Amino acid sequence: MHAGRLRLLECSAAGLAAQVFTARDAIAKDSIEDLRVAYILLDSAIETLMVRRVSARLIHGDLDPEPRSWFYRERDRIAIDLHDPSQRSRMEGSDERDDFDVTEFVYWRLSKTQLSDIERDFTSKLQFLAWLGDLDEDLVSVVSRLHEYRNEMYHREKTRPEALRALVHLYAWLTAEFMERLRPAWMGYGSDADEVRRGIYRRIGIQEPPERPTGFFDEDLQGMMASELRRSLDLEDAAEVFAAYVTSRVTSFHDALEFVGDYLATIDRSVERISEMDVVRRIFSKEFMGNLKDLRRERVSLTRSMISRWDGWSLEITSQVDALRAFAALAEFEREFEPFETEVQESAAEVDREIQLQIDIARGK
Incomplete structure (x- = not known):
């Protein structure tokens, strides 16, 4: 050669x-x-x-x-x-x-x-x-x-x-x-x-x-x-890290829904108590023009069972036998979760901008 x-x-x-x-x-x-x-x-x-x-x-x-x-x-x-x-x-x-x-x-x-x-x-x-x-x-x-x-x-x-x-x-x-x-x-x-x-x-x-x-x-x-x-690698706790990461993202997801819900409670009095699913229906039923009470009859792409599954996904990750399979479980979670996470984050950001605008107006800015 x-x-x-x-x-x-x-x-x-x-x-x-x-x-x-x-x-x-x-x-x-x-x-x-x-x-x-x-x-x-x-x-x-x-x-x-x-x-x-x-x-x-x-x-x-x-x-x-x-x-x-x-x-x-x-x-x-x-x-x-x-x-x-x-x-x-x-x-x-x-x-x-x-x-x-x-x-x-x-x-x-x-x-x-x-x-x-x-x-x-x-x-x-x-x-x-x-x-x-x-x-x-x-x-x-x-x-x-x-x-x-x-x-x-x-x-x-x-x-x-x-x-x-x-x-x-x-x-x-x-x-x-x-x-x-x-x-x-x-x-x-x-x-x-x-x-x-x-x-x-x-x-x-x-x-x-x-x-x-x-x-x-x-x-x-x-x-x-x-x-x-x-020789330089350590994957012993990878599954626990991935599980904690999922838990953190799901917690932030619930926090964003709660934030939007607190705002909706100030502008929509059609229901006595706003549930998390009321907020979900409002975010994912953008074409619907009625109040939250009427909205409860609507079906949306995000369901309570899906959210419940995300709440428990960290256990799915920690049950895997190695880091590679644990990451595969994380990747599967992200494929399902991220489109909905993005929508909720964007809605929370819109609410935050609206609240800030009202504060600025009240201050005469």
């Missing part, structure tokens, strides 16, 4: 080490600012690993919608369904068949849209790698959600400080998992790469082996980096 290509692989490992272990050092500082930097670096490392594996898988063009090789153009090829991660194993061979040792060879193809999405979109890369069998299906939704957190941090400066430490440690654990699952097909060294190799070990903070490996497979840099990264 050409020495330049081998050195490129070493430089790729060096770049990955720079991201991962700069993140590790930031995690050790344990401030909100450093944890935010670490999170963004870990997200970048995971995408780097995925880009490298995806590029290696697509390099021959056999999955292209219009393959370059006549060999693939003349085959009947089956469309890949990225939302069906079991499609490949199901069609290429099933243990349920009598002759399960015999595997059918299937020629696959991606559409132009799929190919474009895989090249540009984070979640599409996850789906493609899960379809290939390189990643577990369960990781797709979890890592995709963690990437959304990164976008919120980077573009909106939303950091979730109550849960950030546990989130960063979980993302670091997943980065180590990706380093082990998405290893390069080969690794070697060019004649001019000694300093690059030494730099990798210095950055990791461990002693460089006295002997340089002689073969392509004699040194597992990525596996070693994964092991070293895991």
Whole structure:
């Protein structure tokens, strides 16, 4: 193999080490600012690993919608369904068949849209790698959600400080998992790469082996980096942290409803006592022009049973067997809760502005 290509692989490992272990050092500082930097670096490392594996898988063009090789153009090829991660194993061979040792060879193809999405979109890369069998299906939704957190941090400066430490440690654990699952097909060294190799070990903070490996497979840099990264992680209380975070958000949700209810009590006397569901119906029945008493006959998208389920969701999180499943339960909660949370927060903000306006008017401003 050409020495330049081998050195490129070493430089790729060096770049990955720079991201991962700069993140590790930031995690050790344990401030909100450093944890935010670490999170963004870990997200970048995971995408780097995925880009490298995806590029290696697509390099021959056999999955292209219009393959370059006549060999693939003349085959009947089956469309890949990225939302069906079991499609490949199901069609290429099933243990349920009598002759399960015999595997059918299937020629696959991606559409132009799929190919474009895989090249540009984070979640599409996850789906493609899960379809290939390189990643577990369960990781797709979890890592995709963690990437959304990164976008919120980077573009909106939303950091979730109550849960950030546990989130960063979980993302670091997943980065180590990706380093082990998405290893390069080969690794070697060019004649001019000694300093690059030494730099990798210095950055990791461990002693460089006295002997340089002689073969392509004699040194597992990525596996070693994964092991070293895991040494600095603590996920023991992650489930409790995520549960407390959910409890805090649900409590704030109830507080916002109470705040709006106190205001409604000053302007609507149609009912003797305003309940939380009266407030919910007023917020989510914006087209209804009647009073609260009449509104009680209306049905809205947010129900009492949904709120009750959110009240108990923290127990669902703490019942999970590990941090990954605990976060999956948190992500499921957020998918259901956040649209309603946003509406309630916006209503509370509107009420606050109205109260402030009335105060300013009373003061003659």
